[in-house]
Amino acid sequence: MTTALAEQFAVAKEELISGSEAIAIACALADVDVITAYPIRPYDTVMQYVSKLKADGILDCEFIVAESEHSQFEIVKHASAVGARTFCGSSGVGWFYAFEAITVTAGLRLPVVAMVGNRALDDPGAFGVEHNDALAVRDLGWMLYWVATAQEALDIALMAWRIAEDSGVFLPFAISCDGSFLTHSQAIVNVPTHDQVQKFLPAYDRGKLQLHPDNPITIAPQVNEDWLMEIRMQTDQAMRGSVGVIKKVHEEFRTTFGRGDPSPFIEEYMMEDAEIVLVGMGTLSLPVRVALRRMREAGKKVGFLRVKYFRPFPADEIRQVLSECKAVGVIDRDYSYGSPSFGGVLFHEMRSTLYPLERRPHVLNFIAGLGGREVLVKDVDHIVDIIQQAVDTGTVDQETTWIGVRE
Secondary structure, eight states, X not given: OOHHHHHXXXXXXXXXXXXXXXXXXXXXXXXXXXXXXXXXXXXXXXHHHHHHHHHTTSOOSEEEEOSSHXXXXXXXXXXXXXXXXXXXXXXXXXXXXXHHHHHHHHHTTOOOEEEEEEOBOSSSOBSSOOSHHHHTTTTTTOEEEEOOSHHHHHHHHHHHHHHHTSTTTOOOEEEEEETTTTTTOEEEEEEOOHHHHHHHSOOOOOGGGOOBTTBOOOOSOOOHHHHHHHHHHHHHHHHHHHHHHHHHHHHHHHHHHSOOOSOSSEEEESOTTOSEEEEEOGGGHHHHHHHXXXXXXXXXXXXXXXXXXXXXOOHHHHHHHHTTOSEEEEEESSOOTTSGGGOOHHHHHHHHHHTTOSSOOEEEEEEOOGGGOOOOHHHHHHHHHHHHHHHHHSOOSOSEEEOSOOO
């Protein structure tokens, strides 16, 4: 820890910062040892602010600008193996270029924390938000979290190292931040003191799994059919076990810092008597909340459920919350070409989650806001009208609808 760091974060304060800047500040507060970078919008705003903190003497870390996204993820992977707390990130096709290293990081049980500045995949490209980049790792062993505000970006980053570095977990953690809407937009953020964070976030300790000359162990073995299934099952057990760790860390965070939702996995809005529930992730919650307040004033019983963790997916909590509603409208900022109902990724997870219910609600899917296109209040009104028709008629004429597409 540098003197400048101690002075900069000696007193809790409010800052007007973006989601990217909030995560960079979290890196400083968490005393991250190794940070790697390679510029790609909209993630690059994180590395810009990290470099400023480093240049000002506030952040004491190994800050390495690599020659590619692949290299930067390889560097933090190896740094994590020898016991360094790490951070890196990327966006869109940059995230894909690092895919070999990203895959191996989960397979080796290395708790790298990364930010994904969600953007549309090329070609054709856009700097605006789509979720397909981060969702590509959903089956690899990465924990996946979608952020709604800059405050939440800082808070979940501090929790991410604590969760990922738990010896019963040791899995990488991806923090997904909607491009432009969150990465570049500024808001008032409560920044805690360095002392507060140090009490909450213990040092990273790999124990007997740390790669060191005095501890000769095998890293990245080729086990073939002899042990592969056993290792895969161990990773599955770690992901299952992460649920309890997430709950514990979330409660400790709320106690330490005095903020946070009741649930670490989902956020409920106007759900008390909702007959129709909209479901989505990330910054989608902002326009939806505005629309729902107007609907409630008009007497419509509509609520919103924000899914925060996509992995581990909070199936039990979602079933409990949605068991009494009549219909669910899943708004995807992604797509899954050729999938059942030609729907989005979140839609399929939700429909699978709700299948065991005795009284299953209608589940409809809406593809909206791709490439950073705004999801407007009128779009939410249109979505609810379509869902209401399904409730009134008892039938779903079209399971997946694209919203706001020009003719």
